[in-house]
Amino acid sequence: MSITEAQQLVIPEGTFNADPVHSSVAFEVGYLGISTFGANIKTFEASRIDGRPAGSARIATLESKDENLFAHLMSPDFFDAERHPNVSFSTDSVSASGAELTFEGELTIKGLSRPSSLHATIAGPITDPYGNTRYALRLETSMTVRRMASRGMQRSPTAARHSTTSSR
Numbered sequence: 001m002s003i004t005e006a007q008q009l010v011i012p013e014g015t016f017n018a019d020p021v022h023s024s025v026a027f028e029v030g031y032l033g034i035s036t037f038g039a040n041i042k043t044f045e046a047s048r049i050d051g052r053p054a055g056s057a058r059i060a061t062l063e064s065k066d067e068n069l070f071a072h073l074m075s076p077d078f079f080d081a082e083r084h085p086n087v088s089f090s091t092d093s094v095s096a097s098g099a100e101l102t103f104e105g106e107l108t109i110k111g112l113s114r115p116s117s118l119h120a121t122i123a124g125p126i127t128d129p130y131g132n133t134r135y136a137l138r139l140e141t142s143m144t145v146r147r148m149a150s151r152g153m154q155r156s157p158t159a160a161r162h163s164t165t166s167s168r
Helices: 067-074
Strands: 025-031 035-041 044-049 052-058 086-097 100-109 112-127 133-140
Touching: 035 067, 086 112
Parallel strands: none
Antiparallel strands: 025 035, 044 052, 052 086, 086 100, 100 112, 112 133
């Protein structure tokens, strides 16, 4: 006979900041319905202050495998990094179920804020070799972006819908 004990995660009060060495921000976008392309963003901030998580990432620090793709992502057609240098997420609503969390809030891209849910799994706590308590969060969200109609092109289900995932 085995006994399974369900534990409810309790995150202590206080201020938490992302560890930039052990954290990352990335996204993937579906391409032509058969593959994806993605990039990492080097400069970002994420914190929880007074129980309120928030974060932002500086788009100009995006790293792409292709310089043409980088130029396209920086352009007004995609992120419009010159006029909108950051993407951000903020929330006042967190619900927990075991080691899974859901943050209901607003994701802002190109100056447009939309309701969004970030789904998170949490690991920890652990005590590091220096006696500090550590937690890890993996955050993900997805969205549909429709860009074709705004360029006067016919809609195509494979070309107009892109799924984006943000992690950690």
